[in-house]
Amino acid sequence: MINKRELELLGNALVKLEDGTSGLPDFTPSFDTERAAEVLMDVAERMQDNYPYFHPQYAGQMLKPPHPVARMAYALSLWVNPNNHALDGGRASSAMEKECIVDLGRMFGWDRPLGHLAGGGTMANLEALWVAGRLHPGKKVIASAQAHYTHGRITEVLGIPFAGVPVDTHGRMDVAAVERMLGEGEIGTVVVTMGNTGLGAVDPLEDILALRDRYEFRIHADAAYGGYFGLAHELGSDQRRHYDRLGDVDSIVIDPHKHGLQPYGCGCILFRDPSVGTLYKHDSPYTYFSSGEMHLGEITLECSRPGASAVALWATHRLLPPTPGGDFAQGLDACLRAARTLWRDLHNSSKFTPLMQPELDIVVYAVNAASTSAASERARDVFQKAADRELHLALIELPSDLFSGYAPEVAVDSDTVTCLRSTLMKPEHEEWLERLTALLEASAG
Ligand SMILES: *Cc1c(COP(=O)(O)O)cnc(C)c1O
Numbered sequence: 169m170i171n172k173r174e175l176e177l178l179g180n181a182l183v184k185l186e187d188g189t190s191g192l193p194d195f196t197p198s199f200d201t202e203r204a205a206e207v208l209m210d211v212a213e214r215m216q217d218n219y220p221y222f223h224p225q226y227a228g229q230m231l232k233p234p235h236p237v238a239r240m241a242y243a244l245s246l247w248v249n250p251n252n253h254a255l256d257g258g259r260a261s262s263a264m265e266k267e268c269i270v271d272l273g274r275m276f277g278w279d280r281p282l283g284h285l286a287g288g289g290t291m292a293n294l295e296a297l298w299v300a301g302r303l304h305p306g307k308k309v310i311a312s313a314q315a316h317y318t319h320g321r322i323t324e325v326l327g328i329p330f331a332g333v334p335v336d337t338h339g340r341m342d343v344a345a346v347e348r349m350l351g352e353g354e355i356g357t358v359v360v361t362m363g364n365t366g367l368g369a370v371d372p373l374e375d376i377l378a379l380r381d382r383y384e385f386r387i388h389a390d391a392a393y394g395g396y397f398g399l400a401h402e403l404g405s406d407q408r409r410h411y412d413r414l415g416d417v418d419s420i421v422i423d424p425h426k427h428g429l430q431p432y433g434c435g436c437i438l439f440r441d442p443s444v445g446t447l448y449k450h451d452s453p454y455t456y457f458s459s460g461e462m463h464l465g466e467i468t469l470e471c472s473r474p475g476a477s478a479v480a481l482w483a484t485h486r487l488l489p490p491t492p493g494g495d496f497a498q499g500l501d502a503c504l505r506a507a508r509t510l511w512r513d514l515h516n517s518s519k520f521t522p523l524m525q526p527e528l529d530i531v532v533y534a535v536n537a538a539s540t541s542a543a544s545e546r547a548r549d550v551f552q553k554a555a556d557r558e559l560h561l562a563l564i565e566l567p568s569d570l571f572s573g574y575a576p577e578v579a580v581d582s583d584t585v586t587c588l589r590s591t592l593m594k595p596e597h598e599e600w601l602e603r604l605t606a607l608l609e610a611s612a613g
Pocket residue numbers: 287288289290291293316318361363364365390391392393394423426435
């Protein structure tokens with residue numbers, strides 16, 4: 169779990185960091201090291217009660233370990249503890265954040281987006297929908313029934329009317345339904361999910377963009393989970409055509425703490441049109457007095473934010489640039505291959521039925537049984553038996569009609585059916601797959 173070299177590299181970098189303050193009289197805060205040592209041991213013990221998220225045998229929820237360089241850079245910056253709200257609080261880390269925004273914008277062909285990091289996808293989406301609501305006051309926001317539940321909740325917070333759009337058998341937003349709703353009027357914004365959290369399905373962005381010929385509406389892309397997959401060489405052609413149009417939307421949310429190898433607390437919002445920055449205008453008497461340069465707090469809803477997140481992302485971009493063909497992109501290719509292979513293997517299993525073909529790196533599969541209620545029970549049983557063998561999966565509750573398209577012979581005696589779900593978001597999952605499949609089969613024994 170812990171590579172000892174990490175602590176050594178961090179120690180060396182801290183010595184270098186300290187050089188920056190050598191002009192000051194010495195001041196080293198002291199603390200009760202003996203008591204702190206005991207407390208830390210208690211912490212280590214308490215923290216043993218977790219799933220092994222870092223390990224390839226954790227193949228469940230959307231959890232990906234941070235890259236060591238991100239962890240080291242994050243930890244290093246804590247000795248400064250910068251606050252990226254304002255330049256007074258985080259000079260270097262604010263500059264690093266702006267550079268990261270340029271890197272992320274380039275992934276979508278945007279040279280000068282307005283954007284910043286955020287606490288996560290929820291906060292970043294909140295900001296996107298707040299701007300959407302300001303620009304289309306009183307009009308509805310719509311998102312697919314498989315979109316993240318945060319959109320329904322955020323619109324409630326913002327007081328914006330919201331409606332869900334049905335999904336097709338793949339779990340993608342139904343374009344005909346979107347068109348019908350646009351025809352009825354009062355739609356201000358369509359949220360297009362590029363990789364939904366449950367199924368990894370990619371909404372048909374290209375087709376929704378085409379509707380702008382006839383209707384006027386904003387498009388917000390929620391790419392919190394799937395945003396990086398445009399870099400992947402092995403992205404399917406069906407998905408590629410939508411990813412290639414991401415630059416045409418009005419705003420994009422991408423979570424570096426999902427697929428971007430970052431510790432938690434790192435989401436990102438990007439706006440294509442930088443003039444939306446004027447919506448944030450406010451007069452803070454406290455914050456902006458040291459510099460004429462832009463403070464990130466002038467274009468964020470959140471105030472205090474960890475500069476550490478920007479430092480960690482900046483370091484990761486230096487080591488693994490988010491560009492096509494690079495090592496980072498190849499890691500995404502491995503995830504795509506792993507998901508496809510698992511889906512194919514499950515087709516050959518007598519114990520499982522895979523549902524939709526994975527579009528990204530999430531595989532959803534049912535445990536074979538005569539009825540939906542029995543399949544649900546068996547899924548929960550396999551989940552537990554797999555955990556006993558240190559194979560960690562996730563469960564997902566799906567509407568039975570979505571499930572039935574893939575298993576028409578199963579009697580429907582419940583509204584929903586519990587399925588198993590594996591997010592294969594570590595590149596190492598590809599090499600470990602044979603072992604994972606064997607453990608899965610044994611758990612359904
Ligand atoms: C994870 C996720 C969110 C919520 O983001 P957090 O970082 O958990 O706040 C929103 N939308 C999608 C598609 C997601 O996958």
